[in-house]
Amino acid sequence: MEHNVITLIPYVDKIYCKAVLGEVYVHQQTCSAYGRNREININHNRHELQQEIRKDGVNADLVLLMDSDVIADNEQLEALLENFEGKPLALRTKDFDTGRHVCCACCLMRLEDYLAIDYVGEYVDVCQCSKIMEKFGVSYLEGYQAHEWRDVDRGTNIFHGERVTYHVEKASVKEG
Numbered sequence: 001m002e003h004n005v006i007t008l009i010p011y012v013d014k015i016y017c018k019a020v021l022g023e024v025y026v027h028q029q030t031c032s033a034y035g036r037n038r039e040i041n042i043n044h045n046r047h048e049l050q051q052e053i054r055k056d057g058v059n060a061d062l063v064l065l066m067d068s069d070v071i072a073d074n075e076q077l078e079a080l081l082e083n084f085e086g087k088p089l090a091l092r093t094k095d096f097d098t099g100r101h102v103c104c105a106c107c108l109m110r111l112e113d114y115l116a117i118d119y120v121g122e123y124v125d126v127c128q129c130s131k132i133m134e135k136f137g138v139s140y141l142e143g144y145q146a147h148e149w150r151d152v153d154r155g156t157n158i159f160h161g162e163r164v165t166y167h168v169e170k171a172s173v174k175e176g
Contacts, residue, residue, distance in 0.1 A: 003081065005108075006060040008053065010045040011068035016149035019074045021064045021081060021108075027052060039125050046128055047119035054115060063114040067093075067105040072146035080108045080141055088113065088138040091146040102138040104129040106146055109136065 005022035009015055012029045027049035034040045062084070064077070070093055080089055088109040090102055113136055119128065132138055 003062045003084075004060045005062040005064060005081065006053075006058055006111075007064040007066050008049055008114075009066050009068050010042075010049045012045070015068045017066055017068060017070045017072065019072050019077050020066065021062075021077050022060065023058075025049065025053065025056075025058070034124075037125050039127050043119040043124050043126075043128055043131075046117075050115065050117070050119065058111070060111050063109055063111050065104060065107045065109070065114070067148070069149045070106045070146055071149050072106055076144050076146055077106075079144055080106075083141055084108050086110065088132055088136050089141055090138055091144055092140050093146050093148050095145070095147065101127075102129060102133055102140060104132050104138060105148065107132065107138060 007020035007022060007024045009017065009020075009024065009026045010029065011026060012032075015026065027045065029041065029045040030048060031044065032041055034044050062081075064080070066072075070091075072091055076091055080091060083089060088104070088107050090104050090107040093103050093105040109132070117128075117131055117135065119131065123131075129138070
């Protein structure tokens with residue numbers, strides 16, 4: 001089945017991803033005065049982009065939600081599209097086990113499902129991935145690994161407020 005896909009990229013200062021599906025819509029965060037909570041700012045940015053998509057009345061049946069720092073290649077995105085069966089499907093972007101949390105930094109879903117996500121009306125401080133997981137369920141496309149662009153190594157044992165095995169996210173070898 002042929003799909004009409006758009007890629008949505010909310011960002012703050014720079015877009016590192018190069019591979020996309022279909023037409024690209026970007027939205028630069030217009031306000032960072034929502035406080036110091038990272039998730040609140042992310043949800044407001046995503047909400048603003050969602051409002052633009054509603055207003056523009058885009059012609060698409062699928063949406064690829066792509067964080068601005070995701071590095072994936074065309075083969076990985078085509079595999080997402082080929083394996084999509086109606087339920088949100090994501091590429092792994094973390095090189096460690098995220099447990100029950102499916103990261104939606106690179107997630108393909110139906111446009112109608114995307115428009116049904118409430119980013120700011122309820123629990124604006126909850127990770128956007130959780131909003132998608134709770135509403136629709138999300139799974140990873142097994143056998144594929146994208147990553148997030150980093151300019152420095154970053155080590156931690158906390159992921160979304162939960163303790164995980166200590167891991168180091170390596171700096172990217174090259175930008176995009």
